[in-house]
Amino acid sequence: MTTETQNVPVSSEDIQIAEHFKSEANEYFKKQDFNSAIDLYSKAIEKNPNVAIYYANRSFAYLKTECFGIALTDANKCIELDKSYVKGYYRRAAAHMSLGKFKEALKDYEYVAKVRPNDKDAKMKYSECNKIVKKIAFEKAIAVDDKKNIADSINLDAMTIENEYTGPELKDGKVTLEFMKDLMELYKNQGKLHRKYAYKILLDIKSFFMDQPSLVEIPIGDDDKFTVCGDIHGQFYDLLNIFELNGLPSESNPYLFNGDFVDRGSFSVECIFTLFGFKLLYPNHFFMSRGNHESATMNQMYGFDGEVKFKYTAQMAELFTEVYNWLPLAHCLNQKVLVMHGGLFSKDDVTLDEIKKIDRNRQPPEEGPMCELLWSDPQPQPGRAPSKRGVGCQFGPDVTTKFLELNKLDYIIRSHEVKNEGYEVAHDGKCITVFSAPNYCDTMGNKGAFINLRGKDMKPKFTTYEAVPHPNMKPMVYADLFL
Known part of the structure; x- marks a missing residue:
């Protein structure tokens, strides 16, 4: 169960409606109709803007439609609402990866690996991302201006x-x-x-x-x-x-x-x-x-x-x-x-x-x-x-x-x-x-x-x-x- 930062007063009726929209959105996501899922997650957020998971889910759907910029914004909002919600860090790392920002992604994977030391997936992602960052740093270090053409x-x-x-x-x-x-x-x-x-x-x-x-x-x-x-x-x-x-x-x-x-x-x-x-x-x-x-x-x-x-x-x-x-x-x-x-x-x-x-x-x-x-x-x-x-x-x-x-x-x-x-x-x-x-x-x-x-x-x-x-x-x- 995640803890939520309650920023906006929301009626119990709106909380229920938002949950209904989220459930519907999840079904569309499973069918890979990501645009419909995004619309419904957005409706859930309109009814109740205080729930981290809505932003995390919408972030994932935006990643699937290659809208990496908005996916990153949603992941940030998710973390802002609930700093303990691990999936928010996963989503933010994925958005950074998609934008080729590997160092930023590494920070999030490192955090996930720390808070979930027994999570094999988190460990693997941290390790792989770390390899990429090191490889890029190494290539940069040995690069010379007159690098020979492969041709x-x-x-x-x-x-x-x-x-x-x-x-x-x-x-x-x-x-x-x-x-x-x-x-x-x-x-x-x-x-x-x-x-x-x-x-x-x-x-x-x-x-x-x-x-x-x-x-x-x-x-x-x-x-x-x-x-x-x-x-x-x-x-x-x-x-x-x-x-x-x-x-x-x-x-x-x-x-x-x-x-x-x-x-x-x-x-x-x-x-x-x-x-x-x-x-x-x-x-x-x-x-x-x-x-x-x-x-x-x-x-x-x-x-x-x-x-x-x-x-x-x-x-x-x-x-x-x-x-x-x-x-x-x-x-x-x-x-x-x-x-x-x-x-x-x-x-x-x-x-x-x-x-x-x-x-x-x-x-x-x-x-x-x-x-x-x-x-x-x-x-x-x-x-x-x-x-x-x-x-x-x-x-x-x-x-x-x-x-x-x-x-x-x-x-x-x-x-x-x-x-x-x-x-x-x-x-x-x-x-x-x-x-x-x-x-x-x-x-x-x-x-x-x-x-x-x-x-x-x-x-x-x-x-x-x-x-x-x-x-x-x-x-x-x-x-x-x-x-």
């Missing part, structure tokens, strides 16, 4: 192709359409591309992206079709379904994939090599933007790092980090539509020219334009608010309008958020979200969507689709279970 240390000539390998082969070191078709067929049947070809694709794509600006301009002819896709998140079979519905990429069927190609879904390696292959095949008709999941911390937490190490090597996982650092941050279509993964900025005067000049060859910073391009979200109310994710900002319709007027644009397209229909049109049609991973994480039940545009009017046309079956491999299989 420079790879010797392709030393990699032999075994006689028993029957998968696709690069022709004179180049990707061909035949190679891409064979590769997708290989992946469909759960085969693996030879490491020599995998490394070659990564080295070539890195060289290509290094020559690109942070903002890429894309012209679209009047009668030409152009397709924008949102998050894929390692859902390879749904990626194949997009190509089935909308045609394979080609010079007459160009695509832009708007970040978050990997993590969560357990076919991330297959997704990224398919996308990189098409980029090399059609460099001027296939485009890729960086998402917030094209980063080392996210990849370590949500599975991509583990998947690459399982299917290839730790060295390749590091090479991916190098490649992701060079991905463009935004694309401007026909000088009318700006496409970025996250959203707009915490200040009003950001220009396209400024975006073009961002020094992007690094891990995403915790603030500033690069961070916001990858992390921000729209909100319905005017103005700005702190991000529910704890990174980036939330921006209202007035912010969008000002940005578009300043940069002489019609509207923006962004991704980054699951939408039930696969897309959402907000801010009077000026802010469009597209999300292309249907039934996200095999649990959300959402549709996926992509956008078709024609150069002459740039009007978005939406195609939605359901998830397709995939081999029995659960999401997050390669994620660090602790993280």
Whole structure:
């Protein structure tokens, strides 16, 4: 039984109603309907704001919907109400972990391990978090400014192709359409591309992206079709379904994939090599933007790092980090539509020219334009608010309008958020979200969507689709279970 700090007078009737809302919310949580659970926990809190467990439970639901910033606020409130409620510290530690704040998480795990010395889970979490903090400190201590690139240390000539390998082969070191078709067929049947070809694709794509600006301009002819896709998140079979519905990429069927190609879904390696292959095949008709999941911390937490190490090597996982650092941050279509993964900025005067000049060859910073391009979200109310994710900002319709007027644009397209229909049109049609991973994480039940545009009017046309079956491999299989 927890002790509660009674701050607000509450009637016995409201106490009962609040308990009823909590019980209902718990049922929705069990069914993984986290948004309904959040609404009901919020109602419980409205009726009785003095109960720590309501905030702890809502914090957990917010963690599940990747709203790490609000999850942290709720965990803090829970601890403020009841300093002896251990789950509050667990929730706060999880929120800190999700935000990559490992030292802060360690303090909470240390506290839990002290007050519950016989709790094996608490001990394990403290120990694992401690290892991460020490590893980061060690890496920082030995880091040097002129750290050698992984790309420079790879010797392709030393990699032999075994006689028993029957998968696709690069022709004179180049990707061909035949190679891409064979590769997708290989992946469909759960085969693996030879490491020599995998490394070659990564080295070539890195060289290509290094020559690109942070903002890429894309012209679209009047009668030409152009397709924008949102998050894929390692859902390879749904990626194949997009190509089935909308045609394979080609010079007459160009695509832009708007970040978050990997993590969560357990076919991330297959997704990224398919996308990189098409980029090399059609460099001027296939485009890729960086998402917030094209980063080392996210990849370590949500599975991509583990998947690459399982299917290839730790060295390749590091090479991916190098490649992701060079991905463009935004694309401007026909000088009318700006496409970025996250959203707009915490200040009003950001220009396209400024975006073009961002020094992007690094891990995403915790603030500033690069961070916001990858992390921000729209909100319905005017103005700005702190991000529910704890990174980036939330921006209202007035912010969008000002940005578009300043940069002489019609509207923006962004991704980054699951939408039930696969897309959402907000801010009077000026802010469009597209999300292309249907039934996200095999649990959300959402549709996926992509956008078709024609150069002459740039009007978005939406195609939605359901998830397709995939081999029995659960999401997050390669994620660090602790993280």
